Amino acid sequence: MCSLWDDLESLTDSASCSSSADLGNRGTIKAAAHFDPSEDAEALKAAMKGFGTKDKVLIDILTQRSCEQRQLIAEAYQDATGSALQDDLEGETRGDFEDVLVALVSTPAAYDCHEVMRAMKGAGSKDDILIEIFASRTNEQIKALSDVYLNEKENLLIKDLRKEVGGDFSKALFLLAEGERDESTGVDVDGAKEDAQALYEASEKKWGTDESAFIEILCQRSEAQLRQIFVEYKSISGKTLQHSIEGEMSGELEELLVAIVKCVKSRPAYFAERLHESMKGGGTDEATLHRIMVSRSEIDLLDVRKEFKKLYDESLHSALESDLSGDHGDCVLAICGGDDGD
DSSP states (O other): OHHHHHOOTTTTOGGGOGGGGGGSOSOSOOOOSSOOHHHHHHHHHHHTSSSSOOHHHHHHHHTSSOHHHHHHHHHHHHHHHSSOHHHHHHHHOOHHHHHHHHHHHSOHHHHHHHHHHHHHSSSSOOHHHHHHHHHHOOHHHHHHHHHHHHHHHSSOHHHHHHHHOOHHHHHHHHHHHTTOOOOOOOOOHHHHHHHHHHHHHTTTTSSSOOHHHHHHHHHHSOHHHHHHHHHHHHHHHSSOHHHHHHHHOOHHHHHHHHHHHHHHHHHHHHHHHHHHHHHSSSSOOHHHHHHHHHHTTTTTHHHHHHHHHHHHSSOHHHHHHHHOOHHHHHHHHHHHOSOOOO
16 A cells, blocks of 8 residues: 555656546446436336336436436425425435435535535544545536535535534635635646744754644645655655655644645545445445545546555455445446456
8 A cells, every 4th residue: 555655657758647637537327328317317207116116227227327427316206296306315215225216316515515515523533534526626526516605505515514523624624625726737846845844843853843824825735746755855854745644643634734735646545445445344335435436426436446456456346346335336336337357
């Protein structure tokens, strides 16, 4: 695992930039040809009519249409039945299968927003959800989920986040939640050297750590610039920036900054690692598994599959097949697509 995150050899090569995944052409789910939303809506209606539900029909339609097409199906379903597709899915299905179907018929912004809401619900926040979403999403995605939050809660997301988190972790999270990170693609090498030196002096070169320098640089510089900073930092300190963060910090701030570093290096590898963690040990973290599989299904899930195979010498399809069962398993496997086995 360390060897993956320690490798800086091709980091500044534009061909290896993880942000290219956001072009959306490396997903497992594509728009269906000869698409008729009314026809699909009628098929879903028939599948949920009467005693029992024809789950295979739900899976075949909802995992083989793009998100945009699923929204058109939901509109046609509402027109045909007078009911919301999401409400009927919730009424006719149960448990993990219900959860993944609801994720599929949600818009990406609404799904992210509801996950953030869930993370802030009850006593204490579920920081791992907040870390994953705000470390990995683009400005556009963050602003879209913030708009949904404002519409549904009639309050600013950043304002409610302030009630949930504190300390240096909150400072970093708020910067990301503003959705104002520099997203330019140009690289200022001299600026990267200055930032790398500032980070070195804020950590390895002094007693104690100046977290503010890490927060300012990691949460605001562009990904292209950060990749150059990582290279310059290794040149100055002899250590990767990730190693320095792990050695100098702890708790949620460390987890958030490491997640940022990993996403900048390779979003697909970061998500592959998160998927593996969601399935290892006793029990499965289905919410994390659903969030990653659905949210990356039209962006870079093919690359996540590739990195999973590379990291764990097992295909993602095989790991899911071993971990899940029934209609829920069939649905997640359909999202995964092919098997990258030998």
